[in-house]
Amino acid sequence: MSSILGRLWATFLVPAVLFVLWMVTSSNSENFFFPPLQKILSAFRDTWMSNNGAAEIVPSLLRLAAGFFAAFTFALTAGVLLGSSKVARDYTEPVFEFFRAIPPTVMIPVLLVISGIGDTSKIAVIALGCLWPMLLNTIEGVRSVDSVLKDTCNVYRIHGIRRLAMLTLPAASPQIVTGMRTGLSIGIILMVISEMFASRNGIGFAIIQFQRTFAIPEMWSGILLLGIIGVALSLLMRGFEMLVLHWYEGVRQQ
Amino acid sequence: MIMNDLRAGDQDLHAPMLAIRQLRKVYEGSGRTVEAIRDVTFSLAERELICIVGPSGAGKTTLLRCIAGLLAPTSGEITLAGRKVVGPAAGMAVVFQEYGRSLFPWMRVRQNVELPLKEKGLSTEHRRRLVNESIDAVGLKDARDAYPWQLSGGMQQRVAIARAIAYEPKVLLMDEPFASVDAQTRAELEDLVRSLWTRLGVTIVFVTHDIDESVYLGERVVVLSASPTTVMEEVSIDLGAERNQLQTRADPRFGQLRGHIYELIKDAKGGGAQYGSATLAGARDCGR
Numbered sequence: 001m002s003s004i005l006g007r008l009w010a011t012f013l014v015p016a017v018l019f020v021l022w023m024v025t026s027s028n029s030e031n032f033f034f035p036p037l038q039k040i041l042s043a044f045r046d047t048w049m050s051n052n053g054a055a056e057i058v059p060s061l062l063r064l065a066a067g068f069f070a071a072f073t074f075a076l077t078a079g080v081l082l083g084s085s086k087v088a089r090d091y092t093e094p095v096f097e098f099f100r101a102i103p104p105t106v107m108i109p110v111l112l113v114i115s116g117i118g119d120t121s122k123i124a125v126i127a128l129g130c131l132w133p134m135l136l137n138t139i140e141g142v143r144s145v146d147s148v149l150k151d152t153c154n155v156y157r158i159h160g161i162r163r164l165a166m167l168t169l170p171a172a173s174p175q176i177v178t179g180m181r182t183g184l185s186i187g188i189i190l191m192v193i194s195e196m197f198a199s200r201n202g203i204g205f206a207i208i209q210f211q212r213t214f215a216i217p218e219m220w221s222g223i224l225l226l227g228i229i230g231v232a233l234s235l236l237m238r239g240f241e242m243l244v245l246h247w248y249e250g251v252r253q254q
Numbered sequence: 255m256i257m258n259d260l261r262a263g264d265q266d267l268h269a270p271m272l273a274i275r276q277l278r279k280v281y282e283g284s285g286r287t288v289e290a291i292r293d294v295t296f297s298l299a300e301r302e303l304i305c306i307v308g309p310s311g312a313g314k315t316t317l318l319r320c321i322a323g324l325l326a327p328t329s330g331e332i333t334l335a336g337r338k339v340v341g342p343a344a345g346m347a348v349v350f351q352e353y354g355r356s357l358f359p360w361m362r363v364r365q366n367v368e369l370p371l372k373e374k375g376l377s378t379e380h381r382r383r384l385v386n387e388s389i390d391a392v393g394l395k396d397a398r399d400a401y402p403w404q405l406s407g408g409m410q411q412r413v414a415i416a417r418a419i420a421y422e423p424k425v426l427l428m429d430e431p432f433a434s435v436d437a438q439t440r441a442e443l444e445d446l447v448r449s450l451w452t453r454l455g456v457t458i459v460f461v462t463h464d465i466d467e468s469v470y471l472g473e474r475v476v477v478l479s480a481s482p483t484t485v486m487e488e489v490s491i492d493l494g495a496e497r498n499q500l501q502t503r504a505d506p507r508f509g510q511l512r513g514h515i516y517e518l519i520k521d522a523k524g525g526g527a528q529y530g531s532a533t534l535a536g537a538r539d540c541g542r
Contacts (some may be wrong), residue, residue, distance in 0.1 A: 146355050148350055148352045148355035148356045149355060149356065149358065151324055151348075151350065151356075152348075152350070152356045154324055154342050155322055155323075155324065155342050155346065155347065155348045156342075156347070156369070156370035156373060156421065157342055157344065157370075157373055158369065158370065158373045162372065162373060166358065166361075166369060167358070170358070170360040171360075173360075247359050247360040247401060247403075248359075248360075250359075250401055250403055250404070251359050251403045254403050
């Protein structure tokens with residue numbers, strides 16, 4: 001019981017102190033660009049905790065989800081195939097390294113030209129950015145499955161789907177999850193940036209609109225919102241990790 | 255072949271359970287070829303327990319991997335119950351030395367044992383019975399729902415043995431299975447192998463580098479030469495069916511057999527320069 005309290009204390013102490021500090025130091029701020037936190041918080045309530053707010057948040061999150069899961073599906077399929085074949089890896093890896101080295105954001109203008117300002121281009125940008133960490137980690141995870149475990153499966157003639165489900169994917173899962181975590185944080189960045197370039201809705205679009213109309217507290221509230229979304233998604237990711245990788249935690253603690 | 259006379263009750267009187275004929279394995283490296291195994295021939299009757307012993311680097315693991323179908327021999331033939339082995343055969347199970355790496359860490363003990371049975375296509379009821387029986391047989395009743403990494407090394411190797419016997423193989427191959435457990439655990443596991451062998455009637459090939467272990471466990475010991483490997487001698491171990499860590503090891507006959515194999519392996523190494531002379535003298539006394 002006391003350990004739970006201790007953890008809560010450790011988790012929330014520093015954020016709470018920073019929050020209070022921000023509140024106190026900004027309370028008398030006359031600076032137009034750095035308004036008091038109270039004003040930002042009331043703008044937050046008015047802007048985001050309403051139907052209008054949902055009209056910006058929901059499309060953003062849907063595009064993020066679509067891009068992320070499209071990339072994940074492809075990364076898992078291609079990663080398992082490439083990870084299992086040395087020849088295929090030798091041919092594809094230089095190309096992958098090249099694509100990975102290109103910052104995904106520079107693809108935004110290109111994709112806008114090709115597919116306009118609709119959802120497709122933004123989902124494509126998000127997917128393209130998420131793809132590489134997930135793909136390369138999956139390949140590496142599948143490639144490095146323990147040879148004794150592989151021999152064990154060979155001896156007991158475990159092949160096909162059962163081998164994939166019982167050996168390859170679980171063995172590669174720590175690496176796959178690492179790729180997912182990196183992919184997700186890249187996805188959030190691209191979600192915002194793609195909306196800032198050309199869009200009709202979304203959180204990034206709203207922040208840019210507020211900035212252009214000098215609605216500074218609203219602009220800050222959007223940044224706050226992105227922070228909160230980031231934390232919420234990483235908590236979600238952590239929950240997923242505990243579900244999938246509980247055995248791995250155990251192995252590491254031995 | 256000699257054993258066949260004693261197996262009058264068996265269906266097939268002529269074919270041994272496992273036969274290795276003129277096995278040769280050459281590794282083709284980049285620019286150099288290594289002859290690991292030159293010529294190995296021996297066979298096993300049903301329900302026999304033999305040990306394969308040889309100096310380190312004698313290609314014991316290569317030999318076992320060929321028998322298991324994990325490695326293709328360069329020439330020669332391996333037959334299991336009369337059928338040629340090409341790739342892992344349905345009737346064979348292997349217990350590897352690296353117990354920590356041969357169990358699936360994401361599955362509980364029960365699931366580890368059950369997985370090969372699912373691939374065999376057995377019914378749920380049949381699977382559950384085999385899993386419970388084999389886990390009980392290796393003395394891990396209370397650890398059924400544990401994860402492998404929660405168990406000690408010796409217990410993990412018991413899980414691997416349970417998985418192998420639940421599979422009901424025609425031949426069980428064991429590749430230096432106790433090489434990395436402590437001495438006490440090792441003695442317990444040796445007795446476990448003996449008792450499983452007598453109770454369940456499995457046919458076992460046990461590879462080891464430990465001469466004492468080979469004499470204690472085997473009904474017959476195949477002594478290998480150094481690489482390129484040939485069979486130096488097949489030593490019949492006439493120590494009776496009931497064996498016991500204290501009495502069997504104190505038996506003068508145990509010492510004689512041990513000494514004989516010791517001499518063979520010393521010759522295989524070509525002088526055995528790394529052994530102290532006192533130990534060698536002791537071994538010779540045992541041989542007489």
